[in-house]
Amino acid sequence: MRKERTSTMKKIVSFCFLGLLVLFIDLSASPGMKLRIIVPEAEIRLKPDTESLIIKKLPIGILLDAEEKIDGWYRISLPPDENGFVVKGYILESSVEIFVEESTTPPETKEPAIPKQAEKPVPKRIVPPPPPPRDRSIPIPPPPTYEPAKKSGIGLNLSLSGGMGYFLDGGGDLELTRQGRENYTTDIAALTGFATATSTFNWNKLSFSPNFNVDLFLTISPNLGIGFGSGYITASSKGDYSFSIGQENIPEWWGSYDILQNIERSRDYKITAIPLNVNLYLFLPMNSIVLSAKAGVGYYLGKMKHDDIFTYTENYEDVSWYYLNWKYIWTIEGTTIEEATCKAIGLNGSLGLDFKLSPNISFGAEVFGRLVNFKNWQGDCTYTETDTFKEWIEGFGWFPDDIIKTSESGSGTLWHYKSKIDLTNATYDYMWLEESKPSDPDYSDIREAAINLNALGIQLSLKFHFDLF
Numbered sequence: 001m002r003k004e005r006t007s008t009m010k011k012i013v014s015f016c017f018l019g020l021l022v023l024f025i026d027l028s029a030s031p032g033m034k035l036r037i038i039v040p041e042a043e044i045r046l047k048p049d050t051e052s053l054i055i056k057k058l059p060i061g062i063l064l065d066a067e068e069k070i071d072g073w074y075r076i077s078l079p080p081d082e083n084g085f086v087v088k089g090y091i092l093e094s095s096v097e098i099f100v101e102e103s104t105t106p107p108e109t110k111e112p113a114i115p116k117q118a119e120k121p122v123p124k125r126i127v128p129p130p131p132p133p134r135d136r137s138i139p140i141p142p143p144p145t146y147e148p149a150k151k152s153g154i155g156l157n158l159s160l161s162g163g164m165g166y167f168l169d170g171g172g173d174l175e176l177t178r179q180g181r182e183n184y185t186t187d188i189a190a191l192t193g194f195a196t197a198t199s200t201f202n203w204n205k206l207s208f209s210p211n212f213n214v215d216l217f218l219t220i221s222p223n224l225g226i227g228f229g230s231g232y233i234t235a236s237s238k239g240d241y242s243f244s245i246g247q248e249n250i251p252e253w254w255g256s257y258d259i260l261q262n263i264e265r266s267r268d269y270k271i272t273a274i275p276l277n278v279n280l281y282l283f284l285p286m287n288s289i290v291l292s293a294k295a296g297v298g299y300y301l302g303k304m305k306h307d308d309i310f311t312y313t314e315n316y317e318d319v320s321w322y323y324l325n326w327k328y329i330w331t332i333e334g335t336t337i338e339e340a341t342c343k344a345i346g347l348n349g350s351l352g353l354d355f356k357l358s359p360n361i362s363f364g365a366e367v368f369g370r371l372v373n374f375k376n377w378q379g380d381c382t383y384t385e386t387d388t389f390k391e392w393i394e395g396f397g398w399f400p401d402d403i404i405k406t407s408e409s410g411s412g413t414l415w416h417y418k419s420k421i422d423l424t425n426a427t428y429d430y431m432w433l434e435e436s437k438p439s440d441p442d443y444s445d446i447r448e449a450a451i452n453l454n455a456l457g458i459q460l461s462l463k464f465h466f467d468l469f
Contacts, residue, residue, distance in 0.1 A: 033065070033066045033098065034063055034064070034065065034066070034098070034099040034100075035063070035064045035065075035066050035074060035076065035091070035096040035097070035098060035099060036061065036062070036063055036064075036096060036097050036098075036099040037058055037059070037060050037061060037062045037064070037091075037095060037096055038060060038095065038096060038097050039060060039094075039095045040059065040060050041057045041058070041059065042057065042058045042059075042060075042062075042091060042092075042095040042096070043057055043091070043092075043095075044056045044057070044058060044076070044078065044089040044090070044091055045089055045090050045091075046089060046090075047090060048070050048071060048072075048073035048075075048090040052090075053287055053288075055078075055087060055089045056078060056087075056089070063099060064076040064077070064078075064091070064096070065077050067088075069093070070090075072092065072093045072094075073090040073091065073092060073093065074090065074091050074092075074093060074096065075088065075089075075090055076088070076089060076090070076091055154218065154219065154220060154467075154468045154469050155218070155219045155465050155466055155467050155468055156216075156218060156219075156465075156466045156468055157215075157216070157217050157218070157219055157225065157227070157463060157464065157465050157466070158214075158215070158216055158463070158464045159213070159214070159215040159216075159217070159229075159461055159462070159463045159464075160213075160214060160461065160462050160463075161212070161213045161215070161364075161366065161459045161460065161461035161462070162210065162211065162212045162213070162459055162460065163210070163211060163366075163368070163457050163458050163459020163460060164208055164209070164210055164211075164457050164458065164459070165208070165209055165210075165211055165233075165368070165370065165455035165456065165457030166207060166208055166455055166456055166457055167206050167207055167208075167209065167235065167453065167454065167455050168454045168455060168456065169452070169454065170205045170206045170207070170237075171206040171235070171237065171271070171451050171452060171453070172373065172450050172451050172452040173416045173429075173431055173449045173450050173451060174206055174237060174269060174271075174431065174451050175205060175206060176416070176429040176431075177416075177429050177430060177431040178203055178205060178206075178237065178267075179429065180428035180429035180430060181201070181203060181241055181267075181428070182201050182203065182241070183426070183428060184243075184421065184424065184426075184428050185199035185200070185201045185241050185242075185243050186199065186201070187424040187426055188243040188245065188423075188424065189243070191245070191423075191424070194245055194246060194247055195246045195247055195248040195258075196244050196245060196246030196247075196260060197243075197244070197245055197246075198243065198244050199241070199242065199243035199244070200240075200241060200242050200243075201239075201241040202239045202240055202241065203237070203238070203239030203240065203241055203267060204237060204238060204239050205237060206235055206236070206237040206269070206271070209233065209234055209235035209236070209455070210234060211231060211232065211233045211234075211370075211455075211457070211459070212231050212232045213229055213230070213231035213459070214229065214230055214231060215227060215228070215229040215279065215294075216228055216229070217229075217279065217281055219281070219283075219465075222283065222285060223282065223283050223284065223285075224280075224281070224282060224283070225280075225281035225282075225283070226278075226279070226280055226281065227278075227279055227281065228276075228277065228278060228279070229275070229277040229278075229279050229296065229298075230274065230275060230276055230277065231274070231275055232272070232273075232274060233272065233273040233274075233275070233370075233453060234270070234271070234272045235270075235271045235272075235453065236268070236269065236270050236271070237267075237268075237269045237271075238266070238267060238268035238269065239266070239267060240264070240265060240266040240267070241265055242262070242263060242264040242265065243262075243263055244260065244261065244262040244263075245260075245261050245423075246258070246259065246260035246261070247259055247260075249319065254318075254320055255318065255319065255320025256318075256319055256320060257316060257317060257318045257319060257320075258315075258316070258317050258319060259314065259315065259316050259317075260314070260315045261312075261313070261314050262312070262313045262314075263310060263311070263312050263313075264310065264311045265308070265309070265310040265311075266307075266308075266309050266310075267306070267307070267308055268306070268307040268308075269304065269305075269306050270304070270305045270306075271302065271303070271304050271451060271453065272302070272303045273300050273301060273302045273303070273372070273374075273453055274300070274301045275298040275299070275300050275301075275346065275348065275372075276298055276299045276300075276301075277296040277297065277298035277348060278296055278297060278298070279294050279295065279296030279348075280294070280295055280296060281293070281294050282294075288355065288356045289353060289354070289355055289356070290353070290354040290356070290362065291352075291353060291354075292350075292351075292352050292353070292354050292364065292366075293349075293350070293351050293352075294348075294349060294350045294351075295347075295348075295349040296347070296348050296349070297345065297346070297347055297348075298345070298346050298347070298348060298372075299343065299344075299345060299346075300343065300344050300345070300346045300372045300374070300453075301341075301343055302341065302342040302343065302344065302374045302377075302451075302453075303339075303340075303341050303342075304338070304339070304340045304341075304342070304377060304379070304414075304451065305337075305338070305339050306336075306337070306338040306339075307335070307336075307337055308334075308335070308336040308337075308338075309334075309335050309336075310332075310333075310334050311331065311332070311333050311334075312331070312332040312334075313329070313330070313331050314328075314329070314330040314331075315327075315328075315329055316328050316329075316330070324393060324394045324395065325393075325394035326391075326392070326393050326394070327391075327392045328389060328390060328391045328392065329389075329390040330387075330388070330389050330390075331387075331388045331389075331390075332385060332386070332387050332388075333385070333386045333388075334383065334384065334385045334386075335383070335384050335385075336381065336382070336383050337381070337382045337383075338379060338380075338381045338414075338432075338433045339379045339380055339381075340377040340378055340379025340380075340414055340433060341377070341378060341379060342374040342375065342376060342377045342378070342451075343374075344372050344373060344374045344375070345372075346370065346371055346372025346373075346453075347370070347371045347372070348368065348369065348370050348371075349368065349369050350366040350367065350368035350369070350459075351366065351367055352364050352365055352366030352367065352461070353365060354461070354463060359465075360464060360465050360466065361462070361463070361464055361465075362462075362463045362465070363460075363461070363462055363463075364460070364461040364462075364463065365458070365459075365460055365461070366458070366459050366460075366461055367456070367457075367458055368456070368457055368458070368459055369455070369456050369457075370453065370454065370455050370456075371452075371454050372452060372453050372454065373450055373451075373452040373454070374450065374451050374452065374453070375448055375449075375450045376413070376448055377413065377414035377433075377448075377449060377451070378411075378412075378413060378414075379411065379412075379414070379433055380409065380410070380411050380433075381409060381410055381411070381412065381432075381433040382407070382408075382409040383407065383408050383409070384405070384406070384407045385405065385406045385407070386403065386404075386405050387403070387404040387405070387406070388401055388402070388403050389401070389402040389403075390402075410433075410435050411433075411435065412433045412434045412435040412436065413433065413434065413437075413448060414431065414432070414433050414448065414449040415431070415432060415433075415434050415437065415438055415446065415447070415448060415449055416429065416430070416431045416445070416446075416447055416448070416449040416450075417429075417430055417438050417443045417444065417445060417446040417447075418430070418443065418444045418445045419440070419442055419443055419444075420442045420444075427444070431449045
């Protein structure tokens with residue numbers, strides 16, 4: 001029995017010593033130690049930090065040489081590249097296991113101790129024979145070796161972007177027309193010699209507008225790409241204005257009369273464009289941030305819609321005491337709808353920063369610019385009018401309303417010109433669709449109207465990258 005206890009104690013001590021040896025091996029890597037990767041796509045980083053740059057990704061089963069262990073990281077050496085350079089990096093402890101080569105010598109077997117025979121017969125314990133030695137005749141294949149993946153740098157990219165642009169000059173001739181109406185209402189309010197001369201103006205300048213873009217391009221290297229882009233640009237300039245002119249006790253051969261004229265008008269210009277661009281893309285990678293630039297030329301498809309709604313009211317009243325008093329209210333309600341299209345060549349560009357969210361997705365912010373000027377607008381114009389005349393005569397009262405409705409339409413070119421108004425003795429800008437070039441002697445600076453969408457702005461983008469080779 002003492003021999004059995006002694007043998008048992010020896011086994012316990014041996015197991016403890018082996019456990020401490022394994023624990024010591026696991027806690028500190030010694031030079032020349034082999035590690036085997038146990039996870040798919042293990043990340044090799046430049047520094048022992050999860051935020052550090054990823055140097056390579058290695059498949060499961062790769063063997064690596066470990067130099068030291070630092071706070072849960074192993075410092076390892078990658079296999080030499082095709083030029084013989086050895087890159088060092090760090091890998092997480094949880095991504096590897098210590099690789100120990102198995103000994104080819106079969107384990108030593110010990111015969112079990114035979115217990116001493118007691119006075120009374122004790123049944124013998126059947127001890128199973130030791131297992132046969134492992135057959136080493138079947139070779140174990142070596143673990144796969146790492147070969148750096150070679151990429152051509154060719155990739156397909158999709159960019160979705162949207163933002164807000166600011167028009168540099170309000171749209172060209174569209175802004176001149178708006179300013180012409182503003183100047184006219186201001187001059188009306190400044191007239192003298194009238195009982196009434198007032199005006200209001202609330203027509204907004206073409207200023208900010210949203211734009212959306214879709215780009216599909218091919219990167220032929222990490223720094224260069226070429227592709228196509230399209231999008232949608234929309235802009236609006238609308239508002240209303242009014243003015244009133246009144247005179248009292250105007251003398252005539254039969255006596256005198258009062259008259260008040262009032263005009264209320266609303267204008268709404270909607271400009272849209274679809275660009276078809278060919279672009280060149282440049283990239284400057286800086287770790288997880290990429291400086292990007294784009295420049296291109298495009299064919300722009302433009303469209304314009306103009307709604308003009310006005311109401312003219314004239315109130316007349318005879319104030320003679322010796323003649324039958326007469327008064328009337330004359331109202332004209334008119335609507336003009338112009339629709340035209342135009343095509344133009346334009347330029348675009350942007351400069352921004354892209355932040356990598358993953359190897360295939362990045363988020364960016366860009367400053368963009370656009371130059372495009374639309375000339376030779378061609379389209380259709382429709383005009384409808386309702387003319388209502390209400391008449392009152394002393395002794396008879398109000399007569400039934402006299403209502404006349406008219407409508408006309410035509411096609412033509414959008415023209416810009418200046419016209420002199422005798423009432424204010426000043427010249428103002430106008431822009432209308434005409435079937436032929438205007439030829440009124442009071443017109444000057446007659447030319448085809450030009451509306452531009454030149455703008456600077458800021459937009460956000462989301463880019464997706466797909467390796468092709």
